[in-house]
Amino acid sequence: MFGSRKLTFRYSRLACVGVVLIAAILESAWCSTAAGQTLDERLRSEPVDTLVRDARTLGDPRRGAILFHQATLGCAKCHSVTEPDKSDLNLGPNLTTLKQRSRSTDGDVVESILKPSAYLREGFETTRLLLADGRLLTGIKVSGDANSELLLRDSSTRQELRVPAGDIDEIIPATQSIMPEGMVNALQTREQFLDLVRYVLEIRDGGVARAKTLQPPPHLVSLQLPEYESRLDHASLLRDLDQTAFERGERIFSRVCQNCHGTVQQPGSLPTALRFAEGKFRNGNDPYSMYRTLTHGFGLMVPQTWMVPQQKYDVIHYVRETFLKSHNPSQFLPITDAYLASLPTGDTRGPDPVEFAPWSDMNYGPWMFNTIEAGNDGNNIAYKGLAIRLDRGPGGVSKGNQWILFDHDTMRVAAGWTHTSQSDARFIDWQGIHFDGRHQAHPHLVGEQLFGNPNGPGWANPATGSFDDSDRVEGRDGKRYGPLPRPWAKYHGLYQSHDEPIVAYRIGDMEVRERFAGFPLPSSQSTNATTERTPSPQSVFLRTFELAATSQSHTLLVATAENDQQHVASVSETLVKFAPSASSGDDSDVGERAELHGTFTGSGWLEVDTPPTINMATEDFTLTARIRTKQDGTIFCNTSPTNKWAPNGMVVFLRGGRLAYDIGWVGVLQSSRRIDDGKWHEVALVWRK
Known part of the structure; x- marks a missing residue:
């Protein structure tokens, strides 16, 4: 064994790959911390019984009725609260009749709002039809089967379509509800969620009569457009669409629209959403009609009230150029002088977009738990990553200059990186549903990565001395996921000593407490003919271990060289x-x-x-x-x-x-x-x- 009671390992920009044999004794106690979540995630983490109790005691059904009927949330688009009628073409159950259906307890109501796809009610299951001509229809099956004629209620227009059996190539039962996951994130607070639940419980118990007494006045639920919308110069906005507008629109689409509408290669997560590369627009395919759809909403799509006119036309420009022009030309309407002359006239272009990035401005403290990737090839993703700021200063982890990323699935340091003066971005790129709103994405490091370790164990298996990663779960993509087996390693938690985070875990029979630091190299630096570049300030990373006595030899992965x-x-x-x-x-x-x-x-x-x-x-x-x-x-x-x-x-x-x-x-x-x-x-x- 080599070492003493306290082992310290240094890494610099030029330091080589290393592995250390270690043994020591640990001591200390600290207190735990927690990480931020979206409203949907916070509510899901609470016991259902707690949410039911608070909805009953704290929820206001009148405030909940206003939320339910507002266009921005869209509940009333699918769920009726009036007298049941066999001619109703709703896409969801009438909420005044819930008592007559199965799974309608208070807890079931809460779970159906938070997890709409966990249980699909009979008669409202989504069905996809792949037709012989290649078209894909999505809706609710009303009657029939593939052996005769199938009656399908289109989920966007609510019209009933009769599809002959001979036109159907395949029937694809969907496991996903038309109601998208995460809709509660459109609410602002937990109190609003409790109000909404209380309203649903009230009309479930009181029926149509109770729904009528709670019906809010029109002025509280109607969409109030900004004054400038009636004075917009649409032609001027369209004439100025260029490559810069295309790039702005691409950022908006990938962050907000892509999750539901999909891309050329992949369908979106919402089966009713139009696939722009192949579908037919139901509310108009010219730029002005698309603008009105974004402004007023259509079908299950709620009004995009957060967008100013420039942003709407930017994303319309991106959709037209990327999806319609090349892949769906029948839906592409050229913008001619005659078309521009036909648009409503006005004297304003609306307000300028406001760069609003609270996710990067927020002070998260000196560390952050998140899934973070080093690089872009998928070979180094810290799925349970702990990003720690190493240089002290105000503003929290996002305002630092030097960071280290620890993955507590594999007990490895995934990367160390620094901010560069050549980049305005700092820390991470803030991609993700809980940051910039981008779906199916996770953050990546921003700056200069000085060292890293790809996906895999950070310590060798104590039983074999090998770094072989065959013991973890193998995904369908052939990659390994999840934590190391318990005999190999176990993460205990994060502690805080003053402003310093400390991770605690076990490797084999050895308890480990590890802390991290960074400091600049000495200002006087010497080089020789074989040195290609000198290290920049703050390029030295320090890992300090406090280790318990152990009966085994342990091998630690320090860094993996790129060449x-x-x-x-x-x-x-x-x-x-x-x-x-x-x-x-x-x-x-x-x-x-x-x-x-x-x-x-x-x-x-x-x-x-x-x-x-x-x-x-x-x-x-x-x-x-x-x-x-x-x-x-x-x-x-x-x-x-x-x-x-x-x-x-x-x-x-x-x-x-x-x-x-x-x-x-x-x-x-x-x-x-x-x-x-x-x-x-x-x-x-x-x-x-």
């Missing part, structure tokens, strides 16, 4: 890097590479004078190396240049296949694990007074 051309270089007067090649392939050019890159074959060595600023006798130091051997030998030695014995010399070597550290006449410390197996091993020695 094997690591250089021997002097990083500073007090930090020297020895980084042999990490290649395990063909060694035919090893002689040349040994001269240029510090790779040793066993037939040569590198000898340098010990800089006066490096004191290996009384100061702390760290040595790392990557070795592959089948015999004993010396890795590093600090001794006299003569052939005489040096009483205060120091040597790191292999003896009997085991790593050993000898200090003059003090004695030898030796590891318990053999590494003379001809395989690559990363070894390190950390000395602390």
Whole structure:
């Protein structure tokens, strides 16, 4: 074993891949923290009984009625609260008749609002028909089957369509409700949710009579358009659509519209939403009709009241150019002078869009839990990521300059990165439904990534010493997901000591408390011919471990190099890097590479004078190396240049296949694990007074 009670490992921009054998003792106690969630997530995390109780005692049914009937929430578009009529063409059950249906308890009502697809009521199941001509119809099956004629209620127009059996290629029963998930996020507070639930419970129990007494006056639920909407110069807005408008529209579409409407390649999550690349518009396909759809809503689509005119035409421009022009030309209407002249005239273009990004302006504190990706290839995603700001200062994690990302599924440091002056963005790109509203997306690092470790264990399996990742769940994409097996590792939680976060977990039988820090390199830096670039300030990352006693040897993954051309270089007067090649392939050019890159074959060595600023006798130091051997030998030695014995010399070597550290006449410390197996091993020695 190597180490002491407290082990510290440094990483810099030029530091090599390393793995450490460690053992120590831990002590301390801290208090836990929590992370923010959307309203939908917060409500789902509460017991249903609690929500039912609070809705009964705190909810206001009159306020709930106003929310229910407002166009922005859209409940009344699908659910009737008037006298039941067989001619009703509703897409959801009449809520005044819920008592006559199964699963209508208070708890069922709460769950049906929060999880609409968990239970599909009979008669309101969504059906998709793939027709022989390639068209896809979505709606509610009224009657019939594929052997005769099927009567389908179109979910957008509510018209009943008769589809002959011969026209049907496939019937696809949908498992998803027409009511989309996450609709409660359109509410502002938990209190509004309680008001809405209380209203539904009241009309369920009191029927149509109670619904009539709670019906809000029209002026409280009708859509009030801004004054400028009646004075818009639509022609001027359309004439100015260009590439910049296209790019603005693309950002809006990918953030807001794509989830329901889908893309050219994939359908959206809402089966009733029009697929622009192949569908037919039901409320007009010219730009002005599309503008009115965004403004007033249509079908299940609620009015987009948050958008100003420029934003509406930007996203319309993107939809027309991306989907209609190339893939659905029958729905593409060219903008001609005659068309522009036919539009309503006005004297204003409406207000300018306001850049509103509370998700990035908010102070989250010095760390954040989130799924975060390093890179864009899917090979390094911290699904249960903890992003920690390393440089202290106001504003929280999003306002820092240096961060580290820890994944507590795999107990690995996924990445370390810094802010760059060339970029206005900082920390992450804020993609995600709970940040910028983008669906089916997660945040990515923004800045310069200095090191990282791809998806996989951060510690070797204590039972085998291997980093093989075959024990975790394998997804349909062939990748591994979920936490490491409990005998291997277990995450305990996050603690806080003053302003410093500390993660606690277990590896095998060893308890671990780990903290993180960052600091700038010394301002005086030296370089040589093999150094391609010098580190920028704040490029050193510090991981500190407090470890319990253990009966096992443990191996920690420090960093994974992107290539094997690591250089021997002097990083500073007090930090020297020895980084042999990490290649395990063909060694035919090893002689040349040994001269240029510090790779040793066993037939040569590198000898340098010990800089006066490096004191290996009384100061702390760290040595790392990557070795592959089948015999004993010396890795590093600090001794006299003569052939005489040096009483205060120091040597790191292999003896009997085991790593050993000898200090003059003090004695030898030796590891318990053999590494003379001809395989690559990363070894390190950390000395602390």
